[in-house]
Amino acid sequence: MKIAFLGAGSVEFTQGLLTDLFGFPELRERSDLEIALHDINPDRLETAEAAARYIAAEKGAGGALKITTHLERRPALDGADFVINIIQVGMIDATRTDFEIPARHGLRQTIGDTLGVGGIFRALRTFPVLDGIGRDIAELCPDAWLLNYTNPMAMNVWYLAAATPVKNVVGLCHSVHWTMHDLAQLVGVPLEEVSYLAAGVNHQAWVLRFERAGESLYPLLDEAIERDPGLLRRVRVDMYRRLGVYPTESSEHSAEYVPWYLHSDQEIERLRLPVGAYIGISEENVRRYEATRDALRAGRPIAVEATMEYAPQIIHSIVTGTPRVVYGNVVNRGLIGNLPAGSVVEVPCAVDALGVRPTAVPDLPPQCAALNRAYVAVNELTVRAAVEGRPEYIRHAMMADPNTAASLTVEAIAELCDDMVRAHGDLLPEPLRSRS
Structure with missing residues (x-):
């Protein structure tokens, strides 16, 4: 094997x-x-x-x-x-470009990878x-x-x-697993006693069911938030209280996928949003790599820690036939009825010797589907830009992006698009290297 x-x-x-x-x-x-x-x-x-x-x-x-x-x-x-x-x-040079050029145009980002x-x-x-x-x-x-x-x-x-x-x-992606791990801790219930169902799109899926022994744990989550007002300064908690369904990604990520937060100084302060955080994360990743490299060369020990990632579990299930459920990102072929067919959605998947089989879920709550459809629109335009060789679709994707549209004028978006195309140059698909 x-x-x-x-x-x-x-x-x-x-x-x-x-x-x-x-x-x-x-x-x-x-x-x-x-x-x-x-x-x-x-x-x-x-x-x-x-x-x-x-x-x-x-x-x-x-x-x-x-x-x-x-x-x-x-x-x-x-x-x-x-x-x-x-x-x-x-690598990190391209990441810096992804942050520094938009910042010069007045666009704030936190992670910028989705x-x-x-x-x-x-x-x-x-x-x-x-x-x-x-x-x-x-x-x-x-x-x-x-x-x-x-x-x-x-x-x-x-x-x-x-x-x-x-x-x-x-x-x-590990966001669903770790969201449920953290929610279980927050409500004081062992994770092994929690049953849950999540679905949506990657980094913006939704906890549709959160239960123990058939009873919803959402009331316990509400009580935990009531006891700790500091939780209200997290984007994902703010979104949960306004939408009624908990999102499955960190506040830093979640802030970028909606038009409500990053354009506002007041919201950035209220929700403690770390603008530009991913540059620091990337620099720390480089330092960790260098520390690992140096330790191995010197014969010193390195960390050997399990991560609960899905890929090893999938391989084990396919090889041994052990049945599991993981969360996967797959093409939407009847899996979520109120998201566009052909888009990529995140849903539970059964895994065994036959492979990975996505599971259809009920329609999302309409407010959640509405946010996911805005996300999907950016995905579609970006993919079509490359598949069809249409550079103008890059600008259209930026115009459709919720945070960009809330932060910049349409002319500023066009100028930013041109600057980014020039900056990334030969890394882009050849038909997309000219300005749109």
């Missing part, structure tokens, strides 16, 4: 996923297990290999385990059964690489499951489904 990691130089993510994978005896003890690590950066690839070997030893992976490294993608994919995609095109100007351009510079990945998988491992972690999740999965020949793809 071969598991390929694309973007393995994202060492912290690779560490967690390998720790989870090797935590399953049925996987770590296989005599045919190969971990194929691919990255285009030799330094990061060397560090990823050292981390993989360290974690394998710590977790007692079998002596037959094969770890291979590849600066070229195709050998890593050749014969793979599972492909885990964790690439980041442009929607908005940052999300749009992160998608557009990722799509050309996804083209190559899709073609290579179709040729070298057509039955493999592509497990995508790369953001913007919904746009990338939509593009993979619409523009590449990949057959089996699901986008994975």
Whole structure:
């Protein structure tokens, strides 16, 4: 069994996923297990290999385990059964561009990896690489499951489904799991006693049911908020109190997907919004990578901590037939009736030896569907810009984006679009490199 990691130089993510994978005896003890690590950066690839070997030893992976490294993608994919995609095109320099140019135009962002100007351009510079990945998988491992972690999740999965020949793809994100983990703590109920149903779009799904033994836990959540007024200074709590349904992503993320908060100094102060936070997060990620690299080179120990990510659970379920339910991002083919067909939605998925099978859910509450449809509109225009080679759709996507539209005039949006196209240059699909 071969598991390929694309973007393995994202060492912290690779560490967690390998720790989870090797935590399953049925996987770590296989005599045919190969971990194929691919990255285009030799330094990061060397560090990823050292981390993989360290974690394998710590977790007692079998002596037959094969770890291979590849600066070229195709050998890593050749014969793979599972492909885990964790690439980041442009790395921290592109992230700085995603924040600094919009900020000069007066646009505030917090994370910028899912929607908005940052999300749009992160998608557009990722799509050309996804083209190559899709073609290579179709040729070298057509039955493999592509497990995508790369953001913007919904746009990338939509593009993979619409523009590449990949057959089996699901986008994975931990936001639903950790939201329910945190909500269970907030209401004082053990997570294993909680039953829940969430659905929507990635980073803007909704907790439709939150129960213990068939009784709603939402009243306990209301009581917790009443006891702690400080919770009212969180965007997701503010949204919950106004919409009646709890969102499944952090306040920093959630603030960017609606038109209500980031254009206002008063709301930024009231809700303690960390404008530009992702630049600092990215810089910290670089420092962590360097610390891991230096520790491995010096023979010092590194962290080996389980992460509860979905990809290892999916691999385990498909290989062993163990049934599970995970949350996945998949094409909406009758899964959520009041969101557009063909868009990418986040829903519960059954997993076993037959693969990943999305589950249809009831229609979302109309107020939630309305917000999701605005999100989907930005996704659609961004994907269509690349698929159809229509640069004007980039500007249209920015015009449709809730936070951008609430913050800038339409002429300012056009000027910002031109500046971003120039700045990202050759990373964009070739037909989109001219101004719209």
